[in-house]
Amino acid sequence: MKLKYLGTAAAEGFPAAFCNCEHCKKARENVGAEFRTRCQAMVDGKLLIDFPAETYLHAVRYGTDLSAIENLLVTHSHTDHFYAQELCNRGYRFALNMTAPVLNIYGNSEVHAVFEEGTRRELRPAVAESLRFHTVRAFEEFTAGDYRVLTLPAHHDEREEALLYCIQKGGKTLLWLNDTGILPENVFGFLAQKGIKADLVSFDCTFADDEKPSSARHMNIYQNCEMRDKMVKYGILNTNAKYYATHFSHNGAPFRERMEQMAQKYGFIAAHDGMDVEV
Numbered sequence: 001m002k003l004k005y006l007g008t009a010a011a012e013g014f015p016a017a018f019c020n021c022e023h024c025k026k027a028r029e030n031v032g033a034e035f036r037t038r039c040q041a042m043v044d045g046k047l048l049i050d051f052p053a054e055t056y057l058h059a060v061r062y063g064t065d066l067s068a069i070e071n072l073l074v075t076h077s078h079t080d081h082f083y084a085q086e087l088c089n090r091g092y093r094f095a096l097n098m099t100a101p102v103l104n105i106y107g108n109s110e111v112h113a114v115f116e117e118g119t120r121r122e123l124r125p126a127v128a129e130s131l132r133f134h135t136v137r138a139f140e141e142f143t144a145g146d147y148r149v150l151t152l153p154a155h156h157d158e159r160e161e162a163l164l165y166c167i168q169k170g171g172k173t174l175l176w177l178n179d180t181g182i183l184p185e186n187v188f189g190f191l192a193q194k195g196i197k198a199d200l201v202s203f204d205c206t207f208a209d210d211e212k213p214s215s216a217r218h219m220n221i222y223q224n225c226e227m228r229d230k231m232v233k234y235g236i237l238n239t240n241a242k243y244y245a246t247h248f249s250h251n252g253a254p255f256r257e258r259m260e261q262m263a264q265k266y267g268f269i270a271a272h273d274g275m276d277v278e279v
């Protein structure tokens with residue numbers, strides 16, 4: 001599988017939309033190299049993880065044929081992960097000669113509610129026909145095109161069942177773990193029981209190396225290490241597994257070189273916008 005990190009910031013982006021902190025001011029001085037957009041990743045040019053407002057920017061920036069995406073896995077309904085309004089442009093006179101006739105969208109019931117709310121005013125019947133929403137819950141398994149997908153419950157928001165995804169194809173396994181804090185034991189038990197041996201794990205590292213995380217719904221690099229240790233204990237990692245960190249907050253001064261050095265120190269790789277990874 002070919003994984004492309006399209007956006008690697010937390011909800012506010014980096015530099016953050018309305019922020020004048022020292023980090024954001026410094027990032028604006030070299031914005032071409034330092035900016036991080038909201039979280040999104042693409043697998044093989046066919047599957048998307050999350051759909052932030054920057055989806056359009058990402059498609060233009062990396063020359064992506066968005067109409068070729070057949071499956072979209074949405075982690076949860078927060079605005080940095082799901083901007084439903086953009087989907088109104090997938091068809092009618094707004095999009096011609098599309099590659100894939102249908103886009104399958106997978107998400108929890110709250111994501112479905114946001115989909116309905118966000119598209120209520122502008123969704124044309126012809127566009128609606130090309131969008132299939134599938135409501136999924138944690139601990140489910142389904143096939144999306146060429147991919148086998150398992151859903152896991154995130155520790156993120158008590159108002160909805162935020163999801164994490166395990167994606168498999170051609171004997172390779174990708175574990176997508178944001179947004180979430182430390183996961184409970186039953187999640188690792190579930191993966192072990194399913195025989196998962198992950199080749200790449202992408203961790204929520206919102207708080208970077210801040211030793212006092214301000215909430216339990218995201219992680220810092222030390223908690224990433226803790227989670228990795230648990231995965232080793234449960235035997236759900238391949239021997240050559242690689243570990244990536246993403247979803248960085250502006251509070252953690254997520255300058256590219258700083259994040260790379262921090263991650264490397266603990267055996268991780270810090271993702272950046274536009275990064276290509278072979279799973």
Ligand SMILES: [Zn+2]
Binds near residue numbers: 011078080081179247
């Ligand atoms: Zn987020």
Ligand SMILES: [Zn+2]
Binds near residue numbers: 015016023024
């Ligand atoms: Zn800031």
Ligand SMILES: [Zn+2]
Binds near residue numbers: 076078156179
């Ligand atoms: Zn979130």
